[in-house]
Amino acid sequence: MTSTLNKEEYTKLLAETLPRIIDTEIEHKRLLNEVDKLMDLGENLTDEQAEVLQLLVTLIEQYENKRYPMKAATPLDILHELMLARGLKQKDIVEVFGSKGIASEVINGKRSISKNQAKALGEFFHVPHTLFL
Template sequence: MIKPIKTEEQYEEALERVYHLLQTEPQPQTEKGDELELLVTLIESYEAIHYPMSASDPVAYLKNKMAQNGLKQIDLIPFIGDKAMVSKVLNKKRELTLSMIKRLSKGLNIPATRLIGH
């Protein structure tokens, strides 16, 4: 049974469960797909309170998501472009384009608003 995340230990357990669920590539509207969606929502809620991040820094948000999901720069190639472009974006030498934001949002389940700089 999924419960609210109230402690750091529960947060870590939820992240671990999300990682394992992602490895199985669950389909939407299945038991595992619903569990993944609920856990991500709970994790985001916990993080908003305990690890607030400025919405004005999309690269910091993206790097945080990468760390949470165990992603490396190479994992962003399908969403951003070639290896050089990923490096430029993560080093803030190139801004995210609208098409990159759309692909990242859909592919990594990131709210597009978090990837739009202010």
């Protein structure tokens, strides 16, 4: 806590929001509602409110990371997501792979993406090629 905080105001906000380690979905929803109330203030947040907001967000992130862990995306997951986002079919990226057969094998997970293909995919999708390695 920084020394510029008004101790009485900060204590009052803590008493109102009652931040604590989240271990139930009910508590998660309650703290999300508290965050919404603070976010609605926008630029008008006091230093004390901003400090409580940061604390609540930290608690919520901790709970969500534990409760809903995300697995890292594989190069194939990224390729599928980029194709989906752009409405592309396999036939639309055959030129990147050089043949229908290789494109099919890569897209269906039967062949990994080579370094040259990763570079070509990076150029095609305008993203860093390292996403596909």
